[in-house]
Amino acid sequence: DAKTTQPTSMDCAEGRAANLPCNHSTISGNEYVYWYRQIHSQGPQYIIHGLKNNETNEMASLIITEDRKSSTLILPHATLRDTAVYYCIVRVDRAAGNKLTFGGGTRVLVKP
């Protein structure tokens, strides 16, 4: 699976949009971009995933650049409950084993 690079931490203001970048310059054509988050002392939670088109669901939007070498997770209106570590993972879908390899993630602190 391709390696990802994320900022170690970032702060954002409550009620504002939070934009979380992720670089995956070695991504292959059949690899998807997944985002998970982990609130303190809990298991990770799936947020969204995509291949090349932008995606949106009730939690967030995922913007993938045309060359697919980077992406941005957007939390449209950050709340205090969105404080968590956010993990960007790229992997082949339906791959044998379906392993998820977690990197360091971005520690997001939403401030009042």
Added chain:
Amino acid sequence: GAVVSQHPSWVICKSGTSVKIECRSLDFQATTMFWYRQFPKQSLMLMATSNEGSKATYEQGVEKDKFLINHASLTLSTLTVTSAHPEDSSFYICSARDSLAPTYNEQFFGPGTRLTVL
């Protein structure tokens, strides 16, 4: 939505004892479950892949005789930490795939089990 539970949520044990952690998929069948370990302020590290009815597949560096995995049914996998020592103190998290869902490759995570070995 798919729910995965773990039991216990936390456990404290003496060095040298064995501890069993259960991972259950509550509303779906899971032929594959995964066990992760997370040390404080670190990321999740995959320990092993648990396959229903067959032997688990361990990641490099994980001792299979120390971390015994049993996946005897489509809804239950257990991780037993044998002869636990203080360095085994960690947050253990399981995840499961819904074998029958169209998005069967999605993993749903349990809430984790915090193990403290004295």
